[in-house]
Amino acid sequence: MQRREARRFIDTKRDRVETPLAYxxxxxxxxxxxxxxxxxxxxxxxxxxLALSDDELDRLTTELxxxxxHAQDISALDLSGLxxxxxxxxxxxxxxxxxxxxxxxxxxxxxMAPAAESDRFRVPKILGES
Amino acid sequence: MSxxxxxxxxxxxxxxxxxxxxxxVEVLEEHLARVSAHEGDIHAFxxxxxxxxxxxxAAVDDAVAAGHDPGPLAGVPIALKDNLCTRGIPTTCxxxxxxxxxxxxxxxxxERMAAAGAxxxxxxxxxxxxxxxxxxxxxxxxxxxxxxxTRVPGGSSGGSAAAVTAGFAALGVGSDTGGSIRQPAAxxxxxxxxxxxxxxxxxxxxxxxxxLDQIGPFAHTVEDAALLLEVMAGHDPLxxxxxxxxxxxxxxxxxxxxxxxxVGIIEELSGEGIAADVARRTxxxxxxxxxxxxxIDTVSVPATRFGLSAYYLIAPAECSSNLARYDGVRxxxxxxxxxxxxxxxxMMAATRAAGFGPxxxxxxxxxxxxxxxxxxxxxxxxxxxxxxxxxxxxxxxYERFDVLLTxxxxxxxxxxxxxxxDPMTMYLNDxxxxxxxxxxxxxxxxxxxxxxxxLPVGAQILGPALSEALILRAARVIEQAL
Numbered sequence: 001m002q003r004r005e006a007r008r009f010i011d012t013k014r015d016r017v018e019t020p021l022a023y024x025x026x027x028x029x030x031x032x033x034x035x036x037x038x039x040x041x042x043x044x045x046x047x048x049x050l051a052l053s054d055d056e057l058d059r060l061t062t063e064l065x066x067x068x069x070h071a072q073d074i075s076a077l078d079l080s081g082l083x084x085x086x087x088x089x090x091x092x093x094x095x096x097x098x099x100x101x102x103x104x105x106x107x108x109x110x111x112m113a114p115a116a117e118s119d120r121f122r123v124p125k126i127l128g129e130s
Numbered sequence: 131m132s133x134x135x136x137x138x139x140x141x142x143x144x145x146x147x148x149x150x151x152x153x154x155v156e157v158l159e160e161h162l163a164r165v166s167a168h169e170g171d172i173h174a175f176x177x178x179x180x181x182x183x184x185x186x187x188a189a190v191d192d193a194v195a196a197g198h199d200p201g202p203l204a205g206v207p208i209a210l211k212d213n214l215c216t217r218g219i220p221t222t223c224x225x226x227x228x229x230x231x232x233x234x235x236x237x238x239x240x241e242r243m244a245a246a247g248a249x250x251x252x253x254x255x256x257x258x259x260x261x262x263x264x265x266x267x268x269x270x271x272x273x274x275x276x277x278x279x280t281r282v283p284g285g286s287s288g289g290s291a292a293a294v295t296a297g298f299a300a301l302g303v304g305s306d307t308g309g310s311i312r313q314p315a316a317x318x319x320x321x322x323x324x325x326x327x328x329x330x331x332x333x334x335x336x337x338x339x340x341x342l343d344q345i346g347p348f349a350h351t352v353e354d355a356a357l358l359l360e361v362m363a364g365h366d367p368l369x370x371x372x373x374x375x376x377x378x379x380x381x382x383x384x385x386x387x388x389x390x391x392x393v394g395i396i397e398e399l400s401g402e403g404i405a406a407d408v409a410r411r412t413x414x415x416x417x418x419x420x421x422x423x424x425x426i427d428t429v430s431v432p433a434t435r436f437g438l439s440a441y442y443l444i445a446p447a448e449c450s451s452n453l454a455r456y457d458g459v460r461x462x463x464x465x466x467x468x469x470x471x472x473x474x475x476x477m478m479a480a481t482r483a484a485g486f487g488p489x490x491x492x493x494x495x496x497x498x499x500x501x502x503x504x505x506x507x508x509x510x511x512x513x514x515x516x517x518x519x520x521x522x523x524x525x526x527x528y529e530r531f532d533v534l535l536t537x538x539x540x541x542x543x544x545x546x547x548x549x550x551x552d553p554m555t556m557y558l559n560d561x562x563x564x565x566x567x568x569x570x571x572x573x574x575x576x577x578x579x580x581x582x583x584x585l586p587v588g589a590q591i592l593g594p595a596l597s598e599a600l601i602l603r604a605a606r607v608i609e610q611a612l
Contacts, residue, residue: 040499048450048498049457050491051467051479060495063553067442067496068509070554074439074516075508084514085521087341087371088327088570088595094370104234112231114464121459124466126474 036065133168133276134319135297140206140354143300144247147205150194154187154205158249161207164297165251172274174283174293175252176212176222183207186249193247200247203361208243209293209302212253213260214345215334216240223336224268225258227485228462237334238369239303239345239362246361251299254289258487259453260310260338262286263559266550267489275318277585281543284314284559287348291318294348301358302348307339308441309539309563311346312575316538316588319577321355321605322348324563326595327570328373330359331366339448340371342441342567352576352606356380359598373596383599388607389423391600394531396592398434399562405541407581412537415578415589418611419535419604429527429534433519437564440520442557443500443513444568450497453490456482492553517568524569528594533604536562538575538588562590572598576605579612 038061045052045060052060106119115122138157146152165178190200210216213223215233222228236244244250257267265272265288273288275281276296283292287304291314294302304311306324315322323346330345337343347358364377395416400409416426458464458481465480466472486494500509527534539559549556566573572595575588589608593601 036499041495044495044499044502046479047502048494049454049475049478049482050486050494051476051483052491056488056491060492063492064496064499067553067557068499071439071443071509071513074436074443075512077436077512077516079512079515079519082515082518082522084511085517086514088521088568089371089373091328091371091373096367108234109460112234112461114458114462123459124472124474124477 036061036068132278133172134295135164137350138300139351140203140300140349141351141357143206144202144204144357147190147194147247148199152205154190154249155184157205158183158187158207158251161251161298161300168296169298171279172276172292172296173271174209174254174273174289174296174298176224176255176270176289177220178252179219179250182219183249183251186244190247190249202246202357203243204247206248206301207251207299208248209251209254209290209299210240211256211287211290211302211304213256213305213336214240214303215336216250216253219253221253221336222270223259224256224270225485225487225490226269226463227456227482229269231461233334235334238331238366240334242361243303251293254287254293254302256289257286258490259336259449260286260305260307261449261489261493263309263313263556264544264549265289266546267487269487272546275543277319278543281545281585282317284317284539284543286310288314290348291315291320291322294318294320294350300350301354303345303358303362304348305335305338305343305345306563306567307342307445308567309560311348312563312573312588312590313539313559315348315575317543317586319586319588320348320350321352321574321576321609322346323355323359323574324566324572325359325363325598326373326572328371329572329596329598330362331369331372333366333368337452339445340452341448342445344567352602352609353381353384355574356384356602378596378598380599380602384602384606386603387422388419388604391419391424391533391604392531393419393424393426393604394429394527394534395426396434396534396536397428397430398432399536399565403540403558403561404537405581408537408539408541408587411578411581411587412535412589415576415608416535418608421611422607424604427531429531431520431523431527431534431565433516433523434565436516437520437568438557438561440513440516440568441560441564442496443509444517446493446497447500447510448497450494450501453486453494456485458482489553520565521569524565524571524594532593533597533601534592536590536592538562538590542581542583542585542587566592571595572601574601574605576608577612578608
């Protein structure tokens with residue numbers, strides 16, 4: 001009975017999408033050739049807030065291109081009829097009772113910060129960022 | 131010389147302690163003695179919790195003496211992967227960026243095991259932030275396979291697998307995002323299981339890829355794995371992805387056998403790329419099931435061929451988002467570059483470059499790229515649609531079969547450095563385990579003897595969502611045939 005209760009949250013229509021085993025793996029006509037350049041890698045390192053050395057930027061340009069080349073096998077498939085799955089469990093709008101419960105202890109949390117002052121996290125200046 | 135042991139089992143320890151036949155402190159000292167003797171060679175732990183474990187064991191004995199039942203894990207020494215938060219106790223993810231951090235709370239699974247009488251021996255080594263298949267990506271050096279110290283234990287939960295294998299703990303806890311419990315279990319010759327997504331609360335598990343991560347057990351026996359999973363599973367209001375249902379009973383049906391069970395061997399994951407000796411042991415597993423009355427056939431699940439590619443877009447994309455929180459502001463490392471004009475962005479970039487190791491930096495870069503403008507749909511979106519296809523094809527397969535069978539890992543344990551030169555070579559370790567994570571389904575690795583090199587081989591049994599009891603039963607049959 002517990003099992004059936006739980007199943008309610010697993011079995012959804014999405015699990016029964018009509019996709020026979022003999023799915024047509026037709027490549028898309030405009031499959032992208034490996035597009036990664038060193039300039040892309042520099043840009044992405046900035047987005048990811050990683051101060052990488054020139055050597056590592058060079059190495060990552062090669063390595064990421066290799067991994068993305070492997071990913072071409074799926075980026076070349078025509079899967080346009082299928083909805084994306086972001087999450088295996090179709091649980092949505094999960095609520096809990098609106099009841100006060102203890103949170104983390106502030107001094108315990110701040111004690112682990114690299115720098116703290118007046119019950120706050122202290123950071124270098126945030127203005128004048130280029 | 132092998133440092134592997136085959137017990138004692140958690141079930142026997144808990145039974146002995148609960149009935150007063152054994153004392154928890156004695157059980158613990160036996161395990162600590164093996165730690166003292168061999169941890170220098172194996173490096174399973176980032177931290178051994180000797181004094182805390184002694185206090186926990188003494189409290190268990192006091193409870194028994196006072197006529198209280200400490201619970202189903204009474205006095206069982208357990209090794210915790212070091213990406214599980216333990217309040218006041220360093221939790222590092224084997225990363226320099228969290229070195230010295232002591233969490234202000236404990237993971238739900240840690241609380242549940244403690245409440246069931248468990249004794250925590252230590253925090254185990256892993257590939258940094260659980261990204262890897264060998265523990266070679268740990269910032270604190272790799273763990274060694276107790277069967278052969280020149281080989282990796284697998285990963286990312288290699289420390290927990292090695293700790294159980296070497297008898298440092300009777301049970302281990304790991305996390306499995308693409309095979310990080312099952313692959314090290316196979317390489318170390320122990321049982322390892324990834325439960326259904328949502329069955330075990332992840333509150334306090336440091337996130338890697340949130341749509342894939344799941345906590346699960348390492349054990350000497352299938353029964354012990356079921357015991358630990360029973361304690362860890364069940365709804366937790368602190369995890370919004372937790373299935374709102376109590377922990378299922380798993381041990382009661384363990385001995386029911388597999389008569390009439392329909393077992394499908396996945397063709398795409400059993401031939402090409404699988405070492406011949408590993409493939410032979412998978413056949414042994416199928417024969418063991420057949421001898422016990424199961425019906426064996428092959429089944430094609432073609433989209434599983436693309437699982438690896440989908441995984442290595444989805445997991446890095448999610449990790450690039452989850453690991454954005456390590457920015458030198460609230461916890462962990464902070465590196466401030468020299469100069470009067472340093473701003474917060476400079477500090478964050480310097481901190482993250484210094485604190486993350488090469489594999490973590492590589493995956494953050496890959497994920498950031500895959501999610502960036504212009505590429506989102508071609509990479510991440512496409513991987514998500516492939517995920518839908520895998521789920522649908524599994525659903526078709528489970529109309530004809532109750533469970534599916536594959537090898538767990540393509541080879542036995544490999545030598546240090548053998549797969550570190552090219553990231554794709556290492557990633558191929560997870561080719562058989564990844565599809566279950568993408569689908570959110572449970573899967574278990576059970577030992578099936580040794581390969582040509584004398585090292586352990588694991589077979590993997592996969593089932594549909596919430597089929598834990600069924601795949602445990604099948605694993606038990608294989609275990610008994612060995």
